[in-house]
Amino acid sequence: MGGLRQVAAPFVASGPSGAAIRTRLKGLTGQDEEVLGLVGDHLGALASRDLKARCSAGLEHDSERWAERKRAVTSQSSSRWAGSITKASHDQWALARRGLLAYIHGLQAGVRAIAHRLSLPMGEKGTRHAPGGYRSGREWFAKSRRLGVLEDRLQAAQADWQAGTVRVVRGGKRLLSTRHHLQAAQLTEEQWRSRWQAERRFLQADGESGKRHGNETVRVTPDGEVSLKLPAPLAHLANAPHGRYVLAGRVSFAYRGEQWADRVTANRSVAYRIHEDTGRGRWYLTASWTLPPVQTIPLDTARARGVVGVDTNADHLAAWRLDEHGNPLGEPLRFGYDLTGTASHRDAQVRHALIRLLHFARRHDLAIAVEDLDFTAEKTREKHGRRKKFRNLISGMPTSRLRARLVSMAAELGIPVIAVDPAYTSKWGAQHWQKPLTSKTRKATRHDAAAVAIGRRALGHPIRRRTAPPPHDRSDRAGYRTVQARPVAPGREGNRPRIPGPRTRSVGAGRGANAVDQNAHHRPGRSAEHETWQQDSLPLSP
Known part of the structure; x- marks a missing residue:
């Protein structure tokens, strides 16, 4: 049992920390889709430049550089758009940082496993907890080469980690690689280009409590009217006062609609994201908010x-x-x-x-x-x-x-x-x-x-079962039971005392309530066999 690891105690899982709901933007006109595309492309270009600035700063990034980035974005959009863009860039850098650390841990595990197997004689069998040696000299040689490759990758990844360097692709690395395999992905270059452009757009705004309907940048009223604040270079496209553009369609949330309505009516913060599904040719709106921590x-x-x-x-x-x-x-x-x-x-x-x-x-x-x-x-x-x-x-x-x-x-x-x-x-x-x-x-x-x-x-019970009843030729006479007792039950692992009844006809010696207490019986080898006594010392001479 010394090789078994310690088992952690069970716990009640905490609930979710946020909620997100999505609905389709129906009834959009051609002008609505054009305006959404222009705004998303413009803000996406700003987000790309801001992400580059954040990645270049690395570990030396501080509040002053954050303010400098925000001022640069504000001049081309608005203060609230700039806040959403800079926060998204910082979150994306932090996510890439965590991904790099997971990559380093994976490389370290691979290096340890190969080094261990290379140190063993070829053909040696492994155990339940550790693999054995490699089967042949050919496999040993191939793995020795792979060990060198993994060590080089690990060294490069650790250098990036220490320098704070991350590698991020806005739009996704997988979609970027798909550009070189269009035939396998069953896409044309035009289809891929439209999907790539849609993924790199930026149309998301964080909410702010106390503001009208919980969001001043992308506002959704309780009756479903959607409007957004246009960036400064695109203010001429506004169809409503204060540089805002109101979409023709109305939205409604089928799931958690009442919770969302309560929040926007009380002017509590709600974050929104607008994105396009190029495969279906549809636009969607996602609303999200944080949930208060609930005690489990x-x-x-x-x-x-x-x-x-x-x-x-x-x-x-x-x-x-x-x-x-x-x-x-x-x-x-x-x-x-x-x-x-x-x-x-x-x-x-x-x-x-x-x-x-x-x-x-x-x-x-x-x-x-x-x-x-x-x-x-x-x-x-x-x-x-x-x-x-x-x-x-x-x-x-x-x-x-x-x-x-x-x-x-x-x-x-x-x-x-x-x-x-x-x-x-x-x-x-x-x-x-x-x-x-x-x-x-x-x-x-x-x-x-x-x-x-x-x-x-x-x-809280042990996994093993209680022992089955013994054969009838033993003294307990099938006195055990297989039912499970609570962990706090006293004597739950002990024997079941023999209770007098019709089957015994009489209660003989050793058959009472203390039948399982061997120390209370006069049996050989037990402390209660006889009264306490002490043997006299033997004489030294006859």
């Missing part, structure tokens, strides 16, 4: 009515309901999803599976127990080597998407989510629960057993 319920309260343990897999969620004592109830549950196809299809599949899970939990008034999974350090080719299927399996698990979706959707329904340490849940679940849960009419899988293990860990 105590862990004991979340456990009061039991939980539904959920095991995340590549193509389904395996779940099982458990009562407050940790006993599985009913039949195992399975919520499948298909993660092939487009990103929108995958997202819809995940949401559909979570909706069915949440409806089941709300119907039975249960909390949801999930693993606090993070596979960022487990996907490297150096760790798992030739096990491509396993690497593809863990890479295909939508852990971060499921976690974010589950927490936000459960918060709307008032369902607590308990996160547990994922250590050994699959292994111990299969060891202790797969066989007992299998019957003639039900075949429990490893995933079902893992769901039970996750639920028991969330409830």
